[in-house]
Amino acid sequence: MKKINVVLVGGSGYTGFEIIRILLRHPHAQLVASCGESQFGPLETIHPHFAKCVDLVQEAFDADRIAAHKPDVAILCAPHKVAMQYVPQLRAKGIRCVDLSADYRLKDQALYEKWYCPHTDGAGLAEAVYGLPEFYADAIRTAGLVANPGCYPTSATLPLAPLLRTGLIEPTGIIVNAASGVSGAGKSPSQKNHYPERNENYEAYGVGNHRHTPEIEANLTALLAGTAMAGMKVDLIFQPHLVPMDRGILSTIYATPAKPANVEELTQCLQAAYADKPFVRVRTGDTLPATKYVANTNFCDIAARVVKGNVVLFGALDNMLKGASSQAIQNMNLMFGFDETAGLF
Numbered sequence: 423m424k425k426i427n428v429v430l431v432g433g434s435g436y437t438g439f440e441i442i443r444i445l446l447r448h449p450h451a452q453l454v455a456s457c458g459e460s461q462f463g464p465l466e467t468i469h470p471h472f473a474k475c476v477d478l479v480q481e482a483f484d485a486d487r488i489a490a491h492k493p494d495v496a497i498l499c500a501p502h503k504v505a506m507q508y509v510p511q512l513r514a515k516g517i518r519c520v521d522l523s524a525d526y527r528l529k530d531q532a533l534y535e536k537w538y539c540p541h542t543d544g545a546g547l548a549e550a551v552y553g554l555p556e557f558y559a560d561a562i563r564t565a566g567l568v569a570n571p572g573c574y575p576t577s578a579t580l581p582l583a584p585l586l587r588t589g590l591i592e593p594t595g596i597i598v599n600a601a602s603g604v605s606g607a608g609k610s611p612s613q614k615n616h617y618p619e620r621n622e623n624y625e626a627y628g629v630g631n632h633r634h635t636p637e638i639e640a641n642l643t644a645l646l647a648g649t650a651m652a653g654m655k656v657d658l659i660f661q662p663h664l665v666p667m668d669r670g671i672l673s674t675i676y677a678t679p680a681k682p683a684n685v686e687e688l689t690q691c692l693q694a695a696y697a698d699k700p701f702v703r704v705r706t707g708d709t710l711p712a713t714k715y716v717a718n719t720n721f722c723d724i725a726a727r728v729v730k731g732n733v734v735l736f737g738a739l740d741n742m743l744k745g746a747s748s749q750a751i752q753n754m755n756l757m758f759g760f761d762e763t764a765g766l767f
Contacts, residue, residue, distance in 0.1 A: 448765030573745025670713030
């Protein structure tokens, strides 16, 4: 089978690093170019990890130069606001895109602009498919533009969605209490991520105003369509924290049962929803989801418990992988008809 050509936009950051690492072992895809807007030069210099592995030079973004490589897909690891400048140029040249920024995750342009900035690509918003493979695989297969989900939203949506869709929990009063490793803040240095500030420090941030809140609510609400819960709006409190580790997310979620809950019914619902989904593992017994068990994998581990009549859910994933780069490759695999797991085990 001929390999597809992949262009990476934003190869100098942590997510770009992970994309390159996965593509090096991917059986059906090859990286043919990398470009960016701030850091240029040999990728083996930008990422010394790739010495004698990658013989590519990262150049400034130029849509014509990218097109000359005859790419089948571009994977964008650019920040929000920047991605929406690049995507229209790439789509105009017929290049399919997987975007890891937030620019195409919210279908409602007004909602996006409330939480982020003015949006300049309404056509892209209309075209984009939300890239959560467990629920949107059919649409992803034919998509020209896939909006890769956020890391926190993935860790919250996968445990919550099946229980909401079957009416086992109420769509309001949900609390998502999540903790992430520092790599989620990106590679650019700041005082907040300076070692003396982060080491031995567990800290809440974004109280009431974290930008992943509308993504979680909007996607869960959309997933109620076609169920008995259609027309209901999911409303929740999302509270993120930073923990002094490199990578990983653990979300602990509190929800009100719609009827008296038991662990067996909740677990069976989750197992049924993900029985044929290769990267969601439903933990049972004494083993709960933990960041150590999903580190450096594309797995999301989930579990359900009942405490004093309340439903407590857990979701753990690697924020750089299932929360970003490997989920992008999972989406790419679906777009080009490969086995969903290609390059990811």
